[in-house]
Amino acid sequence: MTTILQVGSGDLRREILNVNKLNISFTDPRPVPPVITGQIEPTAECVVITAPVDGAVSVAEVAAKLTEQYTHVFVVAAPEQVDVGAVLSTAAEYIPLVADLDTNRLLATRFSLATDAATDIDRTASWRTSMSWLSYLFQTVPQSDLSFPEILSLTLTLTIGQLGYPYGYATTLSNDAAEFRATVGGHDGLRATDSIPLADSCAQQALDHGDAVAVADVADDDRVADCYETRALGMESFVAAPILYDSDPIGTICLVDDDTRRPDIMPRHTTPVETVAHWLGSVYTRLQIREDLQRQVSRLEDFSQIVSHDLQNPLNVLQGRLRILHDELGIDNQHMDYARESADRMEEIIDNTLTFAQEGGTVSDREAVAIPGLIDDCERVVDTNAAEIITVDRFRVHGDRTRLTHIFENLFRNAIEHSDATPDDPVTIRIGLNNVMPTTTRGTPTGSFSFYVEDDGPGIPPDQREQVFDVGESNRSDGTGFGLAIVHEVAEAHDWEIDVTESFSGGARFEFTGVT
Template sequence: MAPFGTDRPQKEETVSDDEALRRMYRVTSDYDRPFKQKVQELLDLGREYLGVQAGFLTEISDGTQLIVEASGDHELLQPGNSCPLSKAYCRKTIDQEDALTVQHAALEGWEDDAAYEEFGLESYIGAKVIVEGEVYGTFCFAGDEPREEPFTEQEETFVELMAEWVSYELFQKRATERIEQQRDQLEEFASVVSHDLRNPLGVVQGYLNLAEQTGNPEHFDRCRNALERMGVLIDDLLMLAREGQSIGETESIELAKLVRDCWEFVTAEEATLKIDADIVLKGDQSRVQQLFENLLRNAVEHGGRDVTIRIGVLESGSGIYVEDDGPGIPEEQRDQIFTDGYSTGEKGSGFGLTIVRACHRTLHTL
């Protein structure tokens, strides 16, 4: 049996049912107090009201019980402690519709139970915490001494109300986190859309001007190709926004042909592209095209109008490289180049290399 210290509320010193409910309401309705602090105050209040030595909030996952918050000095019931669920009183709590109560464990069939052997608790009351229809854990109170009287209906209701409040707060916390994540994803999506559509738009504008000046129908074909590319980008980015980081079907891709196709969508009249890689890749066609379009555009924007870009195979044969003869990236800035929104240029969006990194995992050499 795990020993307790002297911090043991006595039943005769506990508050009345009405006073306990009033104090619980004051705690839970105070929106300025953090969740962690309110849980701690509820556990302290519960110990005082119920006349027991320990109060604790658990999280149950993968057959393990973890103590999240606790009140009292039981050495095994402290925040961060964990045990197999098979050795916890709470394993029976989560199977109950209402609160589980134990007045005197040794007389109620618990003497050979693994939980009784592990914790030595004689009295116990706990209710399960449900978040989004699934068991999160339990909200419990326990003591190493039996109770003279069974837990009353009011006491059970008190514990169930606190467990329901915890359930609601955890649901709100998850919902808030999801909203913030969705907002961040929307902002990133908008940035990627504006970044990757910018170059095909520039191609359309450039060839429309040439078409007006020369009347050459080939320029209109270039515009159509750029508009089709924009349509593909929009469809793929919408799919990415809906499905997270999932990718489409992979296929064999001729590197040289793909890079030449990407070059058509880069506004670089004075730049030079050299391809020294006659290899076949395997990946998501659209993602790989996004990757190289961003690398080529990045080289032109930061390497100068007459930059030379070379694409080849590493000497080890384990990968490919993209290099240019521009000024390069200052050494002190290299650790930041993949940070969303970071750019070494005054007009850069800072998303080009972020998109490259996201697309890179879809790429494999055959």
């Protein structure tokens, strides 16, 4: 029975024991100070440090101290919770908590290996000694520009090295064939062809099984005794797992050995290989989403070019001819008024469409923008004769000044146009901070905060508030439906959230949260 001492937050006992009924037991979770000061004697074979830890020390410092007292020390934490480099510089092993990674199964298997005799580990000694390779993958790949085949190659190289297999390959599925996307180990049989029939591959066993499968001696398994890998690679044992995308198999990862392995050891290889395959599926999903977004951006750029050139140029000609008819020929009647109004409306739609198309994408370069000065700039652009604009609080936000003007310009227009305000009966618009105490020094708060823009107009009915940010949504016959959509896009580009509710006077109130 392997006894495990948990130090830090949470309680792993219930989660781990529900996954695999292995020969392990947990002590009660202990706080950090009495453990590292020696008040608790080392009565366990393994120690698991879970972040965050209490006290004034870091996880890495706790790990360094405990490796002096215990043979097996593990750190279980999300990469953002710890200094991974500092942890890996100690004698402790780092097991990352990453979305889509079955950490519980990984821990359970790793604990069962911790106190086995060296002869029982077979060629998993490197896996037993260190799991920093997984940390390297999870940290490096998301920050890289690697293609999926490059990620497959990197993953295979690390995995066969850690689990002690001489050859490995990853495939994608095409009809009834497995196409090689990455191969490692340099075997001639892996270079001889670009694809193999699925029915003639050990990968088919993983697909049939639905998860990882390991065979210690292919001679004992009729399904793979004469498959391609056995004939071409001299395969004697293997472990394989499907790579899934949206629950459907898109490929496989296979590790192949030209020697047999101990049957009691092979099942332990399925957890790391299955975990890696599952992680590859999540990587593929993210890459597909990124490629889809890039295609959408490209189409949007093409659309912007069409709008700005193919539509704007004929409109300029039309407006020029209308001016000639009016100025040089003296034609001025109701038909001319309708034509000019229609041309002006077309220009407004084109301008709003281009603005909306350009608002996508996260704002990376930000500056401190004083809101009172920004509002002054907006009032010079928007006709605010029918509005009384009151800056309740003087504060700053960090963002793109030009794009921020689009928020206030469109909210001002929205308030004026929907309230039927006039200079004699103006709509009142207020801008201020949310949830602050009334004082005489209400400035920019520290950290993230929230501000509002509200008016005393007719407001927005509750059943329409979810749709007001949709493109084309307008309750005015002469509205373009772009104004609030642009506001929403600019807020999202700044990583803010926007919500619409009712002001104290019954008008519309737009609240922006997550602002810095």
